[in-house]
Amino acid sequence: MTTGNNTGDPGAAWPKATERLIELGWSDFFARHLQQLPSPALRAGRVIAQHRGALLIGSEFGDLRAEMTGRLVHEAGRSEALPAVGDWVAFSQVANGAAQIHAVLPRKSKFSRKVAGSTTDEQVVAANIDYAFIVSALTAELNMRRLERYLTVAWESGAQPVVVLAKADLREDAREVAREVGEIAVGAPVLVTSALSGEGFADLMPYLGSHSTVCLIGSSGVGKSSLVNRLLGEERQVVRQVRSDDRGRHTTAHRELFRLPQGALIIDTPGMRELQLWGDPTAARRAFADLEEAASGCRFTDCRHEAEPGCAVRDAVAAGLIEARRLDSFHRLHREMQFLEIKQDRRARSEEKRKHKVLARSLRRHYQQ
Template sequence: MDAEVTLEVLGWDARWAEAWAAHHHDGDGRVPARVVVESQHIYRVHTGREDLLARITGRIRHKFASREAFPAVGDWVALKPAGAAEEMARIVDVLPRRGRFVRKAAGTAAEAQVVAANVDVVFLVSGLDHDFSVRRIERYLLAAMEGGASPVIVLNKADLPRDQDEVRHALGPVAGHVPVVMMSARSGVGVDELRAHIGPGRTAAFLGSSGVGKSTLINRLIGRDVQRTAEVRESDSKGRHTTTHRELVVLPGGGLLIDTPGMRELQLWDVSTGLDDAFEDIATLGVGCRFRDCTHDTEPDCTVKVAVAEGRLAAERLANYQRLRKEVLAKPVEEADIKAAAERRRDERVASKALKKLYSNRLKTQDSGR
């Protein structure tokens, strides 16, 4: 980030100022900052005046009782500047989030991971090659709506020979009123339409499988190559994960982008309220069911099943709703405290190793400069 970055450029506004005043006071030595990069619990943050490295001290680590509570890219945090005997600033608090994109953490049964925080718009990127899947887009929509962000479906690689009218028709029942942008990150077609969804102070997140062109798209929006890209295999459209960490990037002309590592499989977490938003057609039809808590499965007098029988609702649409609903209700809760404690211990070991490596590299740099 350049020297012209301010808190306002980073998304700070009157609502954030009010939230800050409710939790912190002038004179306590703390300053607001936004998390730009997170890597193994070593954070790069920006205060609107300078870019700093920061960490969480062991004394306050217990405040973040779960993985979901730890700072994530896009979070606004309270920062204690480094003292004379300290190597890095300290993150002592996280401001209440306006929204977040959460997924089930890899390797755990009962832990959530925040992929991006305080996101205003989520670009759900899918390729118009072998990667295209209506069901996957449906899952992304569900999680994005639960996170409080405005979703935009981005269909990249529009330069490939594919019937776009057929694609739009297939997406119709899923997308609803959600905007759909057909574009080509490689040629630049559709970039301006995408940029219209990002304005000064607004934060956008790009989500999608590896190989769909998120990094190329970000390079297009920024106007230069800042993200590494790689070709995908023609046989199955699979790509390598060229983005290995989440990073907040300031867009020339206003707006911010969060790039995320590709997710081949999105495992839903807490999406209980987003389910009705993503399946608004089924929720509307369900108002006429005899039972208020109808699952549209075996209950009598179900208006949703009538709609399927009459051809007004696709049977596949209802089947996917029921499958996702069962997945949400089956979220494991047993041994959650044990797993959370184990995760915290693992995170502490990772952070300790990262700090030692950072200090070692600094000492090598100092020695080489003598």
């Protein structure tokens, strides 16, 4: 972590507190929420690393190992309310120099996915991000449908998606591929880069302004760690060398926030084997803005673009203006999010029913005494 490690006297560090927190992305938004907490003695810190439940926070006192209070764990209830990398937290220091986290401050944005498996829990990958860099390698494994999935979740996060096509040195038609990606990444910039040659890195700079936070997301081996190393100007993230056509695969095993020389903050994440959707079903519409534009001509305002008469979207597909595969992808993602919403509603009703039963038993015991 590049935020420094000032482990001196906290009192001596206090005069630099404002500057240090600002370097970590502190703003009036978080300051207002910190002031609303009941204890004025709590300090603010940002989660800069998370590894198998262990947390590291950056603060005015340097980087501190941190653990959550039992009360926070109990009151949070679900995992999405617990600290994630990028979160701002309120903490107190304990005798051994570690920190105890008492509260997670409200988030401005969050990149979430559904946890793997049949449960409907949310996993917050990164919090309080300004840009979501969707990194994909310019190899034969580049998949447009996977990109549409990432874009759907990125738009839902509240951050601005940016598609970063890495390893441009591996193919001569990189610009043509970028044009094709641009046709599905409506509203998101598409940048071509090479960590090997430095190509395209100047195009990243407008998104890496001082104190802005960027999250790198993508599958394993697409070049996220190489991108981080190039931006840092040093080999901070380990890259495992593989066959020559892929050049290297990263070995990032945990989420971590780095401060770049120009002042931006960047969160590297482990490669995702799968990205299960999370969010409102309408989120798919933002990732398919071209379909939404065509839908304005549909006869019915609630047209599902399936078998309804007067569907302008299906007319656009028939005319070759929209790819049939893109419409199929929209339907698949929209149905997946609808199914998730149904499961969430069922779980919420079940949880509410359980709470009523617990309350009823408590009342019966009270009146029996």
